[in-house]
Amino acid sequence: MQRLSAEQPVARAPLDATARVVYGRHMATKIQVVFYSMYGHVHRMAEAIAAGAREVADTEVGLSQVPELVPDAALEKTGAKAAREAFAHVPVAKPAQLAEADAILFGTPTRFGNMAAQMRNFLDQTGGLWAKGGLVGKVGSVFLSTATQHGGQETTATSFYNTLLHHGMIIVGVPYSCQALNTMDEIIGGGPYGAGTLAGGDGKRQPSAIELGIARFQGRHVAEIAAKLHR
Numbered sequence: 571m572q573r574l575s576a577e578q579p580v581a582r583a584p585l586d587a588t589a590r591v592v593y594g595r596h597m598a599t600k601i602q603v604v605f606y607s608m609y610g611h612v613h614r615m616a617e618a619i620a621a622g623a624r625e626v627a628d629t630e631v632g633l634s635q636v637p638e639l640v641p642d643a644a645l646e647k648t649g650a651k652a653a654r655e656a657f658a659h660v661p662v663a664k665p666a667q668l669a670e671a672d673a674i675l676f677g678t679p680t681r682f683g684n685m686a687a688q689m690r691n692f693l694d695q696t697g698g699l700w701a702k703g704g705l706v707g708k709v710g711s712v713f714l715s716t717a718t719q720h721g722g723q724e725t726t727a728t729s730f731y732n733t734l735l736h737h738g739m740i741i742v743g744v745p746y747s748c749q750a751l752n753t754m755d756e757i758i759g760g761g762p763y764g765a766g767t768l769a770g771g772d773g774k775r776q777p778s779a780i781e782l783g784i785a786r787f788q789g790r791h792v793a794e795i796a797a798k799l800h801r
C-alpha cells in the first residue's frame with residue numbers, strides 16, 4: 571500500500587476560489603454551527619448562520635446543539651420545554667466532532683454577561699482536544715442572544731474568545747463591510763464581535779430581518795475565510 575508522507579505534494583488545482591483538491595479528491599470546507607438555545611432565539615440565528623455558510627461553494631455545513639443541563643421540571647415551568655421542541659430534531663453535539671471542522675461558529679444566549687452554562691459545560695469537555703492541539707488553526711466565531719440591548723452581547727463574545735484562544739483558534743467576527751451593522755433607525759443586536767439578537771425581557775421579540783441578515787453575513791464570511799485558510 572502506498573503511504574502518503576508529509577513531503578508528498580498536495581495537488582493545487584482549485585476549480586474556483588473555494589474549492590480544494592487533495593490527492594485528487596475534492597475536499598469540501600467543513601463548517602460546524604454549534605449552539606445552545608433555551609427559547610429558540612439562538613436556534614433561529616444558527617439557521618441563518620448556516621444558510622450564510624452554505625452560500626459559499628464547496629462547503630459542508632453541520633448544525634448541532636450542545637446538551638441541555640436543566641432538569642425537565644424546571645424547563646416545563648418556564649415554558650422552555652415547549653419552546654425547545656421546535657428544534658429537538660437538531661442533533662446533539664459531541665466534543666470530539668469539533669476536530670473534523672475547518673471552522674466552528676458557536677451560538678449562545680447570554681447568562682449574566684457570559685456564555686450559558688450548557689455551552690461552558692460542552693467546552694469544558696474539550697480538554698482532550700486541547701491537549702492534542704485538535705482545534706489549532708481552525709476558525710472560531712461567536713453569535714449571541716440577550717434579553718436587553720445592553721445586556722452583555724459584547725462581554726459574552728469577548729469572554730468566549732478566551733476559550734477559543736486557548737484552543738489556538740483564529741477568531742473571526744463581523745467586519746463593518748456588513749453594512750447592516752451601521753443601522754440606526756431601529757434597535758438591533760449584534761456587532762463586530764458577532765451577530766446577535768435581542769429577545770426582550772419576556773422573550774417575545776424574535777430575531778429581526780436585519781439581525782438574521784447579519785447572522786447570514788457572518789456565516790458566509792467565516793466560510794469564505796475558512797475556505798481560503800484550508801485550501
Ligand SMILES: Cc1cc2nc3c(=O)[nH]c(=O)nc-3n(C[C@H](O)[C@H](O)[C@H](O)COP(=O)(O)O)c2cc1C
Nearest residue numbers: 607608609610611612679682683715716717718721
Ligand atoms: C439565568 C439567566 C441569566 C441571564 N442573563 C442575561 C444577561 O446578563 N443579559 C441579558 O440581556 N439577558 C440575560 N438573560 C436572558 C437570556 O439571554 C435570553 O433568555 C436569551 O438570550 C434568549 O435566547 P434563547 O431563546 O436562544 O434561549 C438571562 C437569562 C437567564 C435565564
